[in-house]
Amino acid sequence: MPSPIAHSVSGYVLAKFLPQELSKYYPSRWWNWENFYPVFIAIFADFDFIPQLITGEIFHRGITHTLIFAIGLSLVFAWLISYFCKYSFKQIFLFTLVIYSSHLVLDFFTTTSGSGLQLFWPLTDTYFKSAIPIFPSVHHSKGLFDISHFIFISWELSYSVLIVSILWLWKNFRSSKFPE
Numbered sequence: 001m002p003s004p005i006a007h008s009v010s011g012y013v014l015a016k017f018l019p020q021e022l023s024k025y026y027p028s029r030w031w032n033w034e035n036f037y038p039v040f041i042a043i044f045a046d047f048d049f050i051p052q053l054i055t056g057e058i059f060h061r062g063i064t065h066t067l068i069f070a071i072g073l074s075l076v077f078a079w080l081i082s083y084f085c086k087y088s089f090k091q092i093f094l095f096t097l098v099i100y101s102s103h104l105v106l107d108f109f110t111t112t113s114g115s116g117l118q119l120f121w122p123l124t125d126t127y128f129k130s131a132i133p134i135f136p137s138v139h140h141s142k143g144l145f146d147i148s149h150f151i152f153i154s155w156e157l158s159y160s161v162l163i164v165s166i167l168w169l170w171k172n173f174r175s176s177k178f179p180e
Contacts, residue, residue: 003152011039044100
């Protein structure tokens with residue numbers, strides 16, 4: 001399964017490719033709204049570990065990994081942001097939905113050893129997963145510093161470098177074709 005690193009980098013890069021007006025009222029710093037919001041939304045589904053820590057029940061890849069939750073969260077965030085910050089509800093909703101859905105897409109392409117995602121819950125309890133995995137699985141039971149995690153970490157870093165490089169090339173291509 002992708003780690004928060006892959007989810008964060010994917011959300012950040014995807015946000016840079018999407019047309020948006022999110023940063024117009026915020027200062028240009030590394031922690032600004034434009035950088036923080038897509039990263040936060042891209043990893044939000046994995047915050048299901050918090051109730052798991054409290055109750056001991058397994059919540060991971062539960063309701064937070066469904067399309068109905070993605071739509072609901074996008075609606076709530078779009079309403080809050082449009083109400084308090086005066087952004088377009090539709091724009092924030094679509095932006096949030098696309099970034100949040102990137103998490104579901106990455107988890108869908110995890111190694112086939114897992115059960116998959118119940119994307120269409122509560123309409124169906126069917127689990128969905130890709131027949132062609134892109135991300136290797138992590139064996140949490142082996143502990144944090146097990147040597148087997150080297151493959152996983154190498155893959156995550158390679159993936160992250162690749163998509164950040166694509167963003168960099170795209171931005172340089174655009175700036176050379178369309179100077180401001």
